[in-house]
Amino acid sequence: MPSALPIADPAPEDGALPSTVAEGAExxxxxxxxxVPYCRVRCGYCDFNTYTADxxxxxxxxxxxxxxxAELDLAARVLDAAGLPPRAASTVFLGGGTPTILPPADLARMIGAVRDRFGLAPDAEVTTESNPDSIDAAGLAALADAGVTRVSFGMQSAVPHVLRTLERxxxxxxxxxxxxxxxxAGLAVSLDLIYGTPGESPDDWEASLAAALAERPDHVSAYALIVEEGTKLARQIARGxxxxxxxxxxAAAYEAADARLTxxxxxxxxxxxxxxxxxxxSRHNRxxxxxxxxxxxxxxxxxxxxGVRWWNVKHPHAxxxxxxxxxxxxxxxxxLDAETRRVERVLLETRLRExxxxELLTPSGRHAVAGLLADELIEPAAAFAGRIVLTLRGRLLADAVVRRLLPD
Known part of the structure; x- marks a missing residue:
């Protein structure tokens, strides 16, 4: 089953937010x-909050x-009561699960509800994830008519035996x-790839990169396979x-991806x-x-x-x-207090190209910069201009870089 929710403070039944959330909202x-938490089958590596029909x-x-x-109605009431100014949604993202397991008309109603409650910015980015076998031409055209501007297909691999291991x-x-x-249908296209699947050879990965690039998508995401505790794949590995x-x-797969994509x-x-x-x-992910x-x-x-973060109950019935x-x-x-927000900015913004x-670093964090430069993990010109930008080697070791920027 999906991993447990974090432990934190109770949330009020009416969802009310403190008035402090309105500060700087403009x-x-x-x-x-x-x-959308539904999938036709659960992939063995997946730790997302997803459920099959049974x-x-x-x-x-x-x-x-x-x-x-109904939750969007609640959101509109809560944000208004907290004193936030009216803001049209700049991004909408339908994720899951497999959003396109629902009929396009249902997804269109959800997008329409966002438009009705909040408005959509004139240049709003509206993305849906989709599996290649959960949508067709008519469905894509219907989603484009409903306001979707971008679709992200879960390609993962072009190699049949790798897809079988992933249970795609x-x-x-x-x-x-x-x-x-x-x-x-006029949609921008992103392809999602996964590298490092057990049994995937360098040639397999090169074949997947070549197949993805042959389609000339506008955007590519390439993620290392993480074996999450409690997943079927983790149990298969434990049993040998x-x-x-x-x-x-x-590491080799990431370097190959960056070289081919660049x-x-x-x-x-x-x-x-x-x-x-x-x-x-992806403006939404940004x-x-x-x-x-x-x-x-x-x-x-x-x-x-x-600065207030919350999460919903996990099971669809609840x-x-x-x-x-x-x-x-x-x-x-x-x-989130000021220090937590600072730490999270370091964790996330270090991964960005800019x-x-x-100035977000403490004195001990700034002291680590010289060592990161010596180890060729960050760009010298950017560092001298006051910014921490990862080199290719730094991207391979991004978590280690962050640990050095956030010493105990």
Whole structure:
């Protein structure tokens, strides 16, 4: 099952936020995340809050859009009562799970509810995730008509035996079909890849990179496979049924990805993300990385507004009961103090291409900069200009860099 929720303070049943969240809100963007928790099958490596049909007895998937809209009604009331100024949503992201397991009409209703409650900025980025086998040309066209501007396909690999290990069920050839159909609908396209799957060879990874680049997506995400505790894949590795993850192969795969993508005209803007141009970067994800405001709708979804963070109950049945009763689905929340917010900025902004403002570091953190330069982990010119920007070697060791910037 998905990992447990964090332990924190109770959340009020009415969802009320303190008036302090309105401070500086005019300078922050508002995003909306819509978490559709359903998948046709659960992949063995996945630790997300997702459920297959036989895991949600008593809850109908067809009711989810109404439940999400009920939470959007709550969000509008709570933000208004806290004194936040009206802000049109600058980004909307339908994630999961597999959002496109729902009918396009349901997704359109959810997007329409965001538009009705908050408005959509004229240049709003509206993204949906999709598996290549969970949508077709008509569905993509319908989503484009509903306001979707961008689709992120879970390609993961182009190699059948790697997909089998990951328990991905789509036909690799469907990726090309879906990309062409998304283009015909006027949508920007992102492809998600995973490297380091047990049994994946360097040639396998090169084949997946070549297949992805052949489609000329606007954006590529490439993530190292993380074996999460409690997943089926973790149990398979523990039993010796599949080989463990090899960190050296991870590093080589990342270097291969960066080299191939850079040569093809893509530019990294976050450690795991590349885009053909600045306007093709994921604005919604950037909102997470830079501490903007977002309301997360759905089971297990996380939200952040003005330094207050909360998360919803995880199971779809519990979620349905709470929104049906007109109370907040939040399971817990925390108010971030200034030091926590500083630490989180260091953790996240160090991973960005524009880097981290050196002024966010403590004296001991600034003292570490010379060593990072000597180890060729950060860019010298940027450091002399007051910013911490990772080199390629630094991106491979990003977590270690952060640990040195945040000494005990």
């Amino acid at each position: 300078q922050r963007e508002l995003g909306v995340y819509l978490h 895991e949600v007895r008593g809850v109908k998937r067809s009711d989810f859009a109404d439940q999400a809209i 069920t789509h036909d690799p050839e469907n990726v090309a079909r879906r990309v062409a159909e998304a283009r015909a 049924e599949v080989p463990p993850v090899d960190d050296d192969l991870h 040569a093809a005209g893509y530019h990294w803007y976050e450690v795991s993300n590349w885009a053909t141009a600045p306007e093709q970067r 909102a997470y990385w830079t501490g903007q405001d977002w309301w997360g709708v759905g089971p297990g979804a996380h939200s952040h507004v003005g 979620y349905a009961q709470r929104v049906g009763a007109g109370v907040s689905p939040a399971a817990g929340r925390e108010t 880097g981290l403002d050196r």
